[in-house]
Amino acid sequence: MRERRCVVTQQSGPEDGLIRFVAGPDGTIVPDISAKLPGRGAWVTARADHLAEAVKKGRLARALDGAKAGDDLADQIVSLLGAKALSLLGLARRAGGLAIGMDAARLALKAKRPAWRVEAADGAPDGRQKLDRLTAANWGEIPVAGCFSAGELGRALGRDHVVHAVLAEGPHARSFGEVMTKLSGFREIDPGRKAGESG
Structure with missing residues (x-):
């Protein structure tokens, strides 16, 4: 299985332990659960605290050309x-x-x-x-x-x-x-x- 680097920990791990995100057409961050959506992706370890840090510190936004995360991203x-x-x-x-x-x-x-x-x-x-x-x-x-x-x-x-x-x-x-x-x-x-x- 391919390895991906988490934008929070900067550590690489198997793809099945991370979630991919892409920038949607409207400039919002979209979870790509099946890792099949087109465009550049950014990966975060599949944990709520890591996602919160990725959003709070702007790491997902930077990786996805300024795309914004909605308040309901975890939901x-x-x-x-x-x-x-x-x-x-x-x-x-x-x-x-x-x-x-x-x-x-x-x-x-x-x-x-x-x-x-x-x-x-x-x-x-x-x-x-x-x-x-x-x-x-x-x-x-x-x-x-x-x-x-x-x-x-x-x-x-x-x-x-x-x-x-x-x-x-x-x-x-x-x-x-x-x-x-x-x-x-x-x-x-x-x-x-x-x-x-x-x-």
Whole structure:
């Protein structure tokens, strides 16, 4: 994977740990989550504090010919990364790599080690606790994406709502993991973890 230099730290690192920004047609700074937009790009480590420093000290502006950052730049990143993560879950479902619902999730967790669990942020704690215990017994720690609502997950997966899902290993899971790692630099990706832990 190519390495990029962060305009804040001046250190180079793998591209999957940084976010690219470009100057939009109106002279504002635009997050380029997929790193495919045309024009000169500037890179920042995927962390809210690094982004805040890049904006406050004018480092992004200097790198992008004076383009200005909107007050909602961090919110844009959270929204774009969240949408991409949900899209990847939809792709995984269509490829047969996502088990949806409590029963399917339990079977998947018994069959083989998964890449990720997905738990709706507004799901009932007792259902999560059961899957937490099953996961711990079979596999130990498995990362959990718990920052999306049941409605958001449902819309992405063609259901009314989705509370539990298990993502199998594979290319979609790797891409999902990269996106969630970036997202974790800007928001908590599993805010319900403490409530879901069994005592």
